[in-house]
Amino acid sequence: MDKNTRICIIGGGPAGLTAGMYLEQKGYENYTILERLDRVGGKCWSPHYNGKRYEMGAIMGVPSYYAVHDVEEFCGITHDGPKLNRNYKDKNGNVIEPFEPKKNILKIPRLLKMKKQMKKFGELLETKYKGYDLNGHRGVAEGRYDGYAVTPGRERVQGENENLKDLALPFAEFCKKNGVELVQDIWIGPFTAFGYGYFDEIPAAYVLKYLDFQTCMNFVKVNLWTWEQGTQYIWECLNAKLKNPARLGSTIEKVERKDGKVYVTVNGAVEEYDKIIVTAPLYIPNKRADGQVGMVDYFDAREDEKALFSKIDYERYDVLAVETKPEDHPEISYYVFDNMVPQRLGRLMVYYRRWKETKDQIITTYALRKHKKSQEIPYEECRQMVLDDLQTMHNPASNVVNEWSVYYFPHVFSDDYAAGWYDKVEAMQDKYDTFYAGEIMAFGDMDETAEYSRELIDRFF
Numbered sequence: 268m269d270k271n272t273r274i275c276i277i278g279g280g281p282a283g284l285t286a287g288m289y290l291e292q293k294g295y296e297n298y299t300i301l302e303r304l305d306r307v308g309g310k311c312w313s314p315h316y317n318g319k320r321y322e323m324g325a326i327m328g329v330p331s332y333y334a335v336h337d338v339e340e341f342c343g344i345t346h347d348g349p350k351l352n353r354n355y356k357d358k359n360g361n362v363i364e365p366f367e368p369k370k371n372i373l374k375i376p377r378l379l380k381m382k383k384q385m386k387k388f389g390e391l392l393e394t395k396y397k398g399y400d401l402n403g404h405r406g407v408a409e410g411r412y413d414g415y416a417v418t419p420g421r422e423r424v425q426g427e428n429e430n431l432k433d434l435a436l437p438f439a440e441f442c443k444k445n446g447v448e449l450v451q452d453i454w455i456g457p458f459t460a461f462g463y464g465y466f467d468e469i470p471a472a473y474v475l476k477y478l479d480f481q482t483c484m485n486f487v488k489v490n491l492w493t494w495e496q497g498t499q500y501i502w503e504c505l506n507a508k509l510k511n512p513a514r515l516g517s518t519i520e521k522v523e524r525k526d527g528k529v530y531v532t533v534n535g536a537v538e539e540y541d542k543i544i545v546t547a548p549l550y551i552p553n554k555r556a557d558g559q560v561g562m563v564d565y566f567d568a569r570e571d572e573k574a575l576f577s578k579i580d581y582e583r584y585d586v587l588a589v590e591t592k593p594e595d596h597p598e599i600s601y602y603v604f605d606n607m608v609p610q611r612l613g614r615l616m617v618y619y620r621r622w623k624e625t626k627d628q629i630i631t632t633y634a635l636r637k638h639k640k641s642q643e644i645p646y647e648e649c650r651q652m653v654l655d656d657l658q659t660m661h662n663p664a665s666n667v668v669n670e671w672s673v674y675y676f677p678h679v680f681s682d683d684y685a686a687g688w689y690d691k692v693e694a695m696q697d698k699y700d701t702f703y704a705g706e707i708m709a710f711g712d713m714d715e716t717a718e719y720s721r722e723l724i725d726r727f728f
């Protein structure tokens with residue numbers, strides 16, 4: 268492609284900003300990033316409180332976050348944040364140690380069985396499901412893999428593997444098929460508690476591309492990265508380094524694609540581009556209170572775009588930032604496994620204490636209130652349940668200082684995945700001078716979105 272191509276990027280989150288970085292590194296400098304908010308970072312949102320920053324969105328990374336590491340290198344920063352620690356409570360607020368055999372004499376047979384299944388699962392993923400962990404979903408539904416390995420060298424790998432079609436199954440079914448049901452006890456913490464839905468509804472592909480075996484073990488061993496100034500700081504630094512930083516407060520009213528050009532009406536004026544990369548949501552099923560809309564609502568969306576993107580669903584993941592009295596401050600972060608099942612929809616799954624050395628900081632809470640087969644819990648009801656649960660946990664909130672119902676983890680369900688949703692969308696890349704990136708194309712975490720942008724730029728520019 269001509270290096271002077273005028274490229275519009277919608278969204279100043281990890282996907283949009285890294286698209287700018289990788290374009291720049293390939294010699295494309297004629298790009299513009301349009302961000303609707305007055306800040307960059309998207310779901311990496313780290314507000315200030317009492318001289319420190321807390322996390323309303325993304326919290327952590329793992330050592331295999333190679334694209335995030337590219338950004339760190341580009342900006343001369345590193346993961347210098349507080350060490351993460353966690354404990355566990357049951358739904359009644361008692362501290363438990365679910366993985367400690369001596370504390371769970373009755374569960375010893377299950378724990379031993381789980382250990383065996385973990386070993387088996389690790390081997391299966393390496394052999395039967397070779398190619399399962401590549402970034403993005405190209406070819407999976409057709410039994411192929413094609414992309415970059417999750418290794419420091421990120422070598423290009425390609426191949427056929429019929430077994431990969433199993434990844435379209437909901438994760439619970441996938442585990443059952445392979446006789447490793449108990450591994451869900453390990454995967455559930457960094458998956459369901461992190462807002463990515465329930466194992467009876469979410470295709471295994473999402474679970475395993477995010478929590479490949481190595482990444483999941485990093486969570487188990489708490490071998491995690493954090494950033495002192497919060498994850499938003501990564502993206503603020505990147506934005507400051509880019510030749511063309513994001514234009515904040517950009518309201519895009521209309522996008523029209525005609526005669527090989529892209530016309531974007533932004534804050535009342537029409538701008539002309541050659542190509543457009545969309546990292547913002549492609550589709551949002553119902554009107555959201557925060558006014559966020561899907562791409563199909565302001566683009567001259569074509570029939571194939573509308574038909575495919577209307578299959579996208581997303582999670583209702585709610586975050587509360589609360590103050591507590593010093594005597595009510597939790598010792599550490601707690602996971603509540605009892606509340607990570609659809610029967611306990613809307614209840615507190617995790618609460619996170621970021622700063623160990625001070626009690627004047629924020630605690631953040633996390634709850635899911637939607638499950639494919641259940642009635643969605645209204646926002647206010649969920650909020651109250653979470654506050655009640657904090658009481659039950661003996662760490663009551665004295666005040667809510669910030670709250671957020673996030674447009675979270677766009678995905679498609681098993682039928683559409685198996686029917687080749689991803690290959691159909693991948694085949695549309697550049698069809699209307701438009702590229703689709705961001706969370707839906709790989710997975711809803713910082714690294715998968717940034718890595719997808721890297722690959723997109725590599726493939727098409």
Ligand SMILES: Cc1cc2nc3c(=O)[nH]c(=O)nc-3n(C[C@H](O)[C@H](O)[C@H](O)COP(=O)(O)OP(=O)(O)OC[C@H]3O[C@@H](n4cnc5c(N)ncnc54)[C@H](O)[C@@H]3O)c2cc1C
Nearest residue numbers: 278280281282303309310324325326327547706711712713
């Ligand atoms: C509570 C929570 C916890 C998380 N924890 C982690 C974690 O620990 N580790 C991890 O790796 N990830 C985590 N994530 C996920 C991670 O933050 C996201 O996957 C990542 O930010 C996605 O990047 P993105 O650029 O694709 O999308 P986003 O971050 O959503 O950015 C999209 C950007 O587009 C902008 N935008 C939207 N519509 C328009 C429009 N019409 N015009 C212009 N701009 C628009 C938005 O304002 C936003 O800035 C977490 C997220 C949340 C909410």
